Amino acid sequence: MKKVRDLITRDLTSVTEDTPLKDVAELLSLRGINGIPVVNKNNEVTGWISERDLISSIFPEKVKIENPDVIGFMNLSQVVKKLTQVGQAMVKDYMSKTANAVKEDTPASDVAELMLQKDLKRVPVVRDKKLVGVVERASLARILLEEGSFE
Secondary structure: OOEHHHOOEOOOOOEOOOOEHHHHHHHHHHHOOOEEEEEOOOOEEEEEEEHHHHHHHHOOOOEEEEEOOEEEEOOHHHHHHHHHHHOOOEHHHOOEOOOOOEEOOOEHHHHHHHHHHHOOOEEEEEEOOEEEEEEEHHHHHHHHHHHOOOO
16 A cells, blocks of 8 residues: 655745745745645644635635626725735744644555545645655545556
């Protein structure tokens, strides 16, 4: 049976809770990824920040739909104010405290189930709580295509 260690990308790119959101946005864009682990000074995974978190940091919580094809914001001045504030906001203010991290010896089938249930594209991989890489949904799909199963 394939394990996470067989699929891992040894990408240790991460951010800290004190990283400005604007830096996260640039990093996600440059790397072509949709989320990144948040680590402490000991490289232990403490959370996850995603493009979804960034988008929710910019737009007001209350959005009304006036037309099925057009989404109108309740107050445009709130959006402009929020855009200005976001440049100064830190990861800790918007990150998910649940990183859904898995260990290297986790069966690939278990991580696939987790990713499907929670609609995750990337999951951090840890050893003794420390980041050792990530596993991506695309890696799981490749294994399925190559072998037809996880076993």
